[in-house]
Amino acid sequence: MNDNSNAPGIVDIPAGEQLQKLRRELEAARKESGALMNACALLNTTLDLQKLLEIILQQSAVLTSAEASSLALIDQKTDELCFEVVVGEKKDILKEIRLPRGTGIVGWVALKGEPLLIEDVSKDSRFYQKVDEKSQFKTTSILCVPLKTKDGTIGALEVLNKVEGEKFDSNDQSLLMALASQAAMAIENARLYKSVLEEKNKIVSIVNSMGDGIIVTNENFDIVLTNPAAESVFSDKTSSFDDVFKLKVIMLELSQLKSDTTFDLVLMKPENTILSNRMTMLRGAENEITGSIVSMRNITDIKHRENIRAQFTSMMNYKIADQIQRLRESLKNNEIQCDGVKCIAESIEEKVIKLIQFSEMESGPLRLDRSLGPVGPVIETAMEEVREKYIFKHIELKFSCESDVFNMEVEVDHDRIKTILCLLLNNCIRFVSADGCVEVIVRNVSEMLEITVKDNGIGIKEELLPKLLDKQYHLENVLNSSDASLSLAYIKHVVEAHGGSMKINSVIGKGTEIIITMPKFIH
Amino acid sequence: MEQSSVKRQIHELKVPATLKHIEQVKRFVVEIASQISFSPIEMFQIELVVDEAYANAADHGSECSRSKEVHVKCIVEGEKLIIIIKDFGGKPFNPDFFERIADKKTWGVGGRGIKIIKEIMDEVMYFFVTGQSTTLYMVKQKGTQDWENGETSSPVIKLPFALDDIPPIPT
Numbered sequence: 003m004n005d006n007s008n009a010p011g012i013v014d015i016p017a018g019e020q021l022q023k024l025r026r027e028l029e030a031a032r033k034e035s036g037a038l039m040n041a042c043a044l045l046n047t048t049l050d051l052q053k054l055l056e057i058i059l060q061q062s063a064v065l066t067s068a069e070a071s072s073l074a075l076i077d078q079k080t081d082e083l084c085f086e087v088v089v090g091e092k093k094d095i096l097k098e099i100r101l102p103r104g105t106g107i108v109g110w111v112a113l114k115g116e117p118l119l120i121e122d123v124s125k126d127s128r129f130y131q132k133v134d135e136k137s138q139f140k141t142t143s144i145l146c147v148p149l150k151t152k153d154g155t156i157g158a159l160e161v162l163n164k165v166e167g168e169k170f171d172s173n174d175q176s177l178l179m180a181l182a183s184q185a186a187m188a189i190e191n192a193r194l195y196k197s198v199l200e201e202k203n204k205i206v207s208i209v210n211s212m213g214d215g216i217i218v219t220n221e222n223f224d225i226v227l228t229n230p231a232a233e234s235v236f237s238d239k240t241s242s243f244d245d246v247f248k249l250k251v252i253m254l255e256l257s258q259l260k261s262d263t264t265f266d267l268v269l270m271k272p273e274n275t276i277l278s279n280r281m282t283m284l285r286g287a288e289n290e291i292t293g294s295i296v297s298m299r300n301i302t303d304i305k306h307r308e309n310i311r312a313q314f315t316s317m318m319n320y321k322i323a324d325q326i327q328r329l330r331e332s333l334k335n336n337e338i339q340c341d342g343v344k345c346i347a348e349s350i351e352e353k354v355i356k357l358i359q360f361s362e363m364e365s366g367p368l369r370l371d372r373s374l375g376p377v378g379p380v381i382e383t384a385m386e387e388v389r390e391k392y393i394f395k396h397i398e399l400k401f402s403c404e405s406d407v408f409n410m411e412v413e414v415d416h417d418r419i420k421t422i423l424c425l426l427l428n429n430c431i432r433f434v435s436a437d438g439c440v441e442v443i444v445r446n447v448s449e450m451l452e453i454t455v456k457d458n459g460i461g462i463k464e465e466l467l468p469k470l471l472d473k474q475y476h477l478e479n480v481l482n483s484s485d486a487s488l489s490l491a492y493i494k495h496v497v498e499a500h501g502g503s504m505k506i507n508s509v510i511g512k513g514t515e516i517i518i519t520m521p522k523f524i525h
Numbered sequence: 526m527e528q529s530s531v532k533r534q535i536h537e538l539k540v541p542a543t544l545k546h547i548e549q550v551k552r553f554v555v556e557i558a559s560q561i562s563f564s565p566i567e568m569f570q571i572e573l574v575v576d577e578a579y580a581n582a583a584d585h586g587s588e589c590s591r592s593k594e595v596h597v598k599c600i601v602e603g604e605k606l607i608i609i610i611k612d613f614g615g616k617p618f619n620p621d622f623f624e625r626i627a628d629k630k631t632w633g634v635g636g637r638g639i640k641i642i643k644e645i646m647d648e649v650m651y652f653f654v655t656g657q658s659t660t661l662y663m664v665k666q667k668g669t670q671d672w673e674n675g676e677t678s679s680p681v682i683k684l685p686f687a688l689d690d691i692p693p694i695p696t
């Protein structure tokens with residue numbers, strides 16, 4: 003690639019020699035362009051930034067017959083130059099070196115965006131000695147070119163010391179410039195690829211960590227991404243997730259909608275799951291549909307609770323209506339006696355009480371009617387109310403209370419305390435056999451009033467204990483058995499309205515104790 | 526659907542949403558179901574399910590309106606029959622509620638279709654798009670339920686509470 007104008011004595015050389023010289027030059031130029039093409043082709047073989055930088059360095063040294071080469075990229079955060087990759091013996095040392103922008107030959111080139119060819123670095127003030135000191139490499143000559151993209155200079159590529167004592171020339175500079183422009187583009191592509199990959203990984207992590215099920219499809223509604231929450235709903239023992247036919251049916255339905263939509267899925271059998279879902283269309287630059295994202299929220303528990311409540315009220319109402327109907331027909335036919343009326347009335351009353359308890363629990367914290375008064379008489383009144391039933395079943399009912407505690411003034415809703423104690427005592431009767439014993443113990447524990455109801459009945463299974471204070475459990479029980487009551491849940495509701503708490507201890511075959519603790523006064 | 530490795534034959538029937546077409550729909554499903562050697566009991570069950578499911582789609586879903594259609598798809602996949610019934614009423618309901626209440630309900634008629642469908646079919650799914658459509662997807666696999674040998678729970682609807690819940694009336 004030598005310029006012919008640089009050969010002024012051309013006329014003095016014999017024609018044969020001149021031809022040979024030109025032939026040599028042509029051969030050299032052909033080799034160089036071949037090497038350049040080869041180098042550029044290699045740059046396209048990888049999107050891995052590190053591998054790419056290594057290729058650039060190797061090829062730049064080969065292309066210019068240099069002893070060593072190095073490449074520095076500008077760190078946008080610190081505005082420093084970092085030697086990303088170094089080829090040669092001292093690569094590990096050089097990799098740690100960071101240069102402020104503008105320092106040294108590399109810094110100058112990166113700052114100015116122009117190439118620099120220095121035949122003797124000792125005569126150039128821009129040369130930064132410390133790099134040689136650290137790397138113990140003796141630099142004599144340098145050829146350094148900028149790495150430029152459309153957005154500006156991203157770094158610089160340099161080759162050091164031409165082999166066999168030769169000097170870098172303008173031909174080397176042109177070759178290195180050509181390589182550098184391809185290299186800069188390849189570096190930019192690799193960086194973009196890396197950031198896209200990182201973004202993708204980030205999105206995948208977010209999607210995977212979500213509690214809602216996520217399904218992403220392409221424009222043909224083929225599934226391209228799912229998260230574990232979605233997979234767990236549709237996983238099937240017999241087929242892989244991709245082959246679940248149900249899901250294909252859903253996707254087919256969605257493909258007919260092709261717009262942002264909310265929809266519900268009730269997977270009745272075998273999953274027993276209810277999903278509330280939203281499909282959002284993904285759109286490209288020209289608003290064309292490129293896919294869809296479906297988010298699925300599992301609302302099975304919420305729906306289940308709603309159902310139980312709805313069933314509970316409708317069941318109770320129908321039962322009451324049914325009994326009133328029977329009563330009316332019997333009265334019309336004169337078939338019924340006083341006892342019968344009383345019996346049906348009690349049954350209706352019991353259901354109405356359940357409904358009242360239920361609605362009180364549903365409507366949030368109770369509005370208490372607190373007043374100041376002694377605790378003992380309230381307990382005694384409640385015990386009197388149930389005593390008849392206890393005598394009938396031959397169960398002993400005891401009251402243990404110190405006299406000062408009996409007269410202790412407490413600021414509570416006395417009517418409700420009496421009601422819940424009656425409920426508790428009525429509850430005990432069902433689980434204590436004849437000749438058993440139920441004891442009510444009232445104690446003063448610092449600022450708290452403690453009421454314990456203790457029986458020597460059949461006891462409660464350990465696994466049932468935590469459920470006994472759960473309203474939902476009792477609601478379901480009432481739906482399944484007319485024997486079940488809401489009492490315990492209601493008692494807890496009243497105790498909590500007083501700012502207190504409730505605890506149940508039980509041993510199978512030995513008995514149960516229910517401990518209610520509540521503050522004596524409002525602060 | 527055609528991309529799957531499993532070979533499936535898909536048959537489709539579109540009828541106006543009136544109860545008049547119930548026999549046509551049943552014949553359509555039964556004819557396709559006969560490709561699988563279901564037992565006579567299973568065939569009867571399938572007919573019962575189509576009866577209930579189509580009645581729901583036409584009656585509750587589309588108010589028996591002639592201007593609306595009900596689409597019935599039947600797919601045979603090995604020994605599996607897949608039935609998809611879609612109406613365009615777009616009125617979502619709570620199938621779980623109807624299924625549960627069927628167990629406890631002693632008053633009125635009807636309202637047990639969903640429970641029957643769930644008892645008989647091996648897979649049941651509802652797909653609701655409010656204001657647009659309701660799709661019921663059901664799968665019946667040959668020989669999974671054998672009531673005669675008592676291998677599954679009885680399809681008889683149980684009474685929800687003890688009879689003695691209603692107090693005896695002394696006369």
